[in-house]
Every structure is written in structure tokens, then in C-alpha cells.
Amino acid sequence: MRVYLPATIAMLRDLEANGEFRARSGTGFAxxxxLREAYVSGSDEELEYAALLDAARASIRLIAAEEKAExxxxxxxxxxENVTLRSDLDAPVVRLDGPVPLSQIAAIHVDAPEATEAxxxxxxxxxxADLxxxxxxxALGDAEDHELAWYAPQELPFFLELL
Incomplete structure (x- = not known):
């Protein structure tokens, strides 16, 4: 199953150093x-994108919680393979049973520098906003108006070096 895991730049640095990604509280979106039942219509691609956007919003929460976060x-x-559905939390929420090795990572999505202020x-x-x-x-909508850039996993060291 394709899962979308919220992260921060610091978590990407840990991924590069350790060769595995540890999702905060094992939480991901898929x-x-x-989620399919929550939408009247939509292709798999559109619904996957909705899950990715939920993960991106969760990334903002991680940034808010991380002191001096980029x-x-x-x-x-x-x-x-091994995820537990957590629709009791929200339709796209899943729980992973452990860290994800770099070999299972399909892509990394990151805001462009122009989005940092928003x-x-x-x-x-x-x-x-939640309240x-x-x-x-x-303000949350301003941040979410920015599209995430796509990077292949093998580009991670170069991306981090250029920060």
C-alpha cells in the first residue's frame, strides 16, 4: 500500500543518516x-492526492511542534505492506508497525523555498485553525496553496546538501 508520511527536514536528515524513516507515532495517510467512501467520486489518483495533502497538513503540525524547524x-x-487502518481517527489514517527502509520509499515531496514564509x-x-x-x-490555506516538489529517494543527499 502506498502511504504518505508527514515529516520535517530534520526527519529527512535522520532518514539519510540511518537509512530508514521513522514516522512520528507510526502515523501515515493512505x-x-x-477515504474512498468519504468521497462521492474521484479516481484513485485524486484520492491518493487527497491523502498526500492530509499528510502535508500533518507535516505543518510537526513543524509547529519542532523547535527551530525548517x-x-x-x-x-x-x-x-503492514499497516493498520485507523478510520477511528480519520478516514485516511493508517498506523505503521515499524520504520520504513529507504528501499521502500518511492518519493519525497518538499515545499519550495518560496513557501517558507507561508x-x-x-x-x-x-x-x-483547528478551533x-x-x-x-x-493562513493555513496560504501554505496549502503551494505545490510540493517531487524528489526521487536517491536525490535526498543532494537535496539536503543544497539546503
Missing amino acids: LTPA PRRVVVSADV VAAAADVIDA GDEDAEF
Whole structure:
């Protein structure tokens, strides 16, 4: 199953150093049966993209929690076998049973440098957005308007070197 794992730049550095990715609390997002049921229509590709966007929003939460985090959303796409569906948490949520080796990572999605200001602002107000603050929701939307760039796993060392 293709899973989308929220991450930070620091977590990418750990991936490069250790050769495996450890999802925070083992949480990921995927095209689950519950996600498919939540949408009236949509191709698999569109629903996978929705799961990726949920992971990108979770990345903002990780940035908010990480002191001195680089304000760029990161999502690691991986193909893993053993996941537990967690629709009790939200339709696309899955739980991994352990770390994901680099060999199972399909792609890494990262914000371009132009998004850092919007992502930093969103990280500052993400909790308020969850509580319905309209200004905070607007700031979150500004960050989510930026598309994530795509990198192959073998490009990770070069990407990190250029930061």
C-alpha cells in the first residue's frame, strides 16, 4: 500500500543518516476504504492526492511542534505492506508497525523555498485553525496553496546538501 508520511527536514536528515524513516507515532495517510467512501467520486489518483495533502497538513503540525524547524512541509511516500487502518481517527489514517527502509520509499515531496514564509505562518496558527479561527484558516490555506516538489529517494543527499 502506498502511504504518505508527514515529516520535517530534520526527519529527512535522520532518514539519510540511518537509512530508514521513522514516522512520528507510526502515523501515515493512505487511500483507505474509509477515504474512498468519504468521497462521492474521484479516481484513485485524486484520492491518493487527497491523502498526500492530509499528510502535508500533518507535516505543518510537526513543524509547529519542532523547535527551530525548517518551515517546509515534507511528505515521504512509501510502499509498505503492514499497516493498520485507523478510520477511528480519520478516514485516511493508517498506523505503521515499524520504520520504513529507504528501499521502500518511492518519493519525497518538499515545499519550495518560496513557501517558507507561508508555512511558518501556518505553523504558528494551526491549532487556532483547528478551533475555527477564520484568520488562522486563511493562513493555513496560504501554505496549502503551494505545490510540493517531487524528489526521487536517491536525490535526498543532494537535496539536503543544497539546503
